[in-house]
Amino acid sequence: MSRIIHPNYGCSRRQAIRSLVSGSILLPGIFSQLLADESGDEENPLAPRAPHFPGKAKRVIFLYMSGGVSHLDTFDPKPKLMADAWKPESSAKPTNSRYLAPLWEFKRGGKCGTEVSDLFPFVRECMDDICLVRSMYGDNNDHFQATLGIHTGSVSFKRPSLGSWVSYGLGTENQNLPSYAVLAPELPYAGSQVWSADFLPGCHQGTRVVAGPEPIPDLIRRSQSPEIQNLELGLLDRFNRKHLQQRSTDSALAARIKSFETAFGMQREMPEVLDLSKETDATLALYGLERGSNKGFAWQCLVARRMAERGVRFIELIDIGSHDNWDAHADMKTHIPLAKNVDQAIAGLLKDLKSRGMLDDTLVVWTTEFGRSPVGEGRGRGHHNSAYSSWMAGGGVKGGTVYGASDEYGNTIAENPVHVHDFHATILHLLGFDHKKLTFRHGGRDFRLTDVAGKVIPALLA
DSSP, X not given: OOOOOOTTOOOOHXXXXXXXXXXXXXXXXXXXXXXXXXXXXXXXXXSOOOOSSOOSOSEEEEEEXXXXXXXXXXTOOOHHHHHTTTSBSOTXXXXXXXXXXXXXXXXXXXXXXXXXXXXXXHHHTTGGGEEXXXXXXXXXXXXXXXXXXXXXXXXXXXXXXXXXXXXXXXXXXXXXXXXXXXXXXXXXXXXXXXXXXXXXXXXXXXXXXXXXXXXXXXXXXOSSOHHHHHHHHHHHHHHHHHHHHTTTTOHHHHHHHHHHHHHXXXXXXXXXXXXXXXXXXXXXXXXXXXXXXXXXHHHHHHHHHHHXXXXXXXXXXXXXXXXXXXXXXXXXXXXXXXXHHHHHHHHHHHHXXXXXXXXXXXXXXXXXXXXXXXXXXXXXXXXXXXXXXXXXXSTTBOTTEEEOEEOTTSSSEEESOEEHHHHHHHHHHHTTOOTTTOEEEETTEEEETTTTOXXXXXXXBO
């Protein structure tokens, strides 16, 4: 469709913006000419797209525990570690390098009988729906790099996040909500880079939502009526797209234009998503959420379910608040309040999704950046990327199963190792993507989430 510019419209884009800021001065008749539908000229980068093959999962809820959860105290029982508590790790190492026993008892959960510690009694009840991986490993033992690794696949260079790749590959079913939302009360290690689109089009970057009175800044502020705002934004969109025509290679400009459109849609729809007043008492109790509360991990989980049922493709929940995380160097007992904050909420999310028939096509992922060492640092544990645990539920995974194993002390992988790239490849496969073909050309090279590695783990698939 050709673009028609009326010869009497002598104002520039800059003048139009100034006019809109100072107040609406253009007549509706002029608007009707300006706002002729010409949106078909540019492809919508967030339009729904088909994956490479039919995937079992249509969306992802990614539960990220920041700081490094101890696999030895949660999902990977080690009787030998318990028996050898306080013994030196090796005669060749200093005497203060001693094994630290887990502080919590492990018990079987569900019909499958998977053992989970008393730190997660609610999640333990859901193990029939969970595929637990006890053989995860990554490439770096530092929080910053390991956090980038589990999110972007790279520990050394800026790369797009997993959520951005999913948004890029699938688009979104709801143009009034972001395709990728991040519920994060505080910034994690590596900051906003963990939800960055980097070299992908900017519209695929995660939109951060925080608990509190203003979850998204300036979301519902309007200086005029919705009708006037509609007209003004339509005019501005016309000038923006004319501006873009002359700068067709400017991906950042195109992303900003799309972000404005999404932001306007969010003004209408996001407040309803975040309004939990119509949720039943039974649902709130399932998550362990008090009526009227708008903070905590239970709030994040319930909002995630509401986003998922409204078409958001990728929703990440980051468990970090008031600078507390799972980095338990001094005392493993710091895991207690952290687990209590998330355990019932996570189990509630799984049960709620299942009761609504959503778990079949919603992939729920639980992970951390690395585990913790079998030897103690006093009464705490150090960073440990050589072996740790993660799990997935719903979305085509084989529930009630355990894959891989660490050695008798939880120090190294004993069987069926799963690198972060393999984990990402399997997630993409469940969504219907060949991870080797989901690529984006940048700087003369075709990049992908899994770089030049990664393999799908068939044993994790139902």
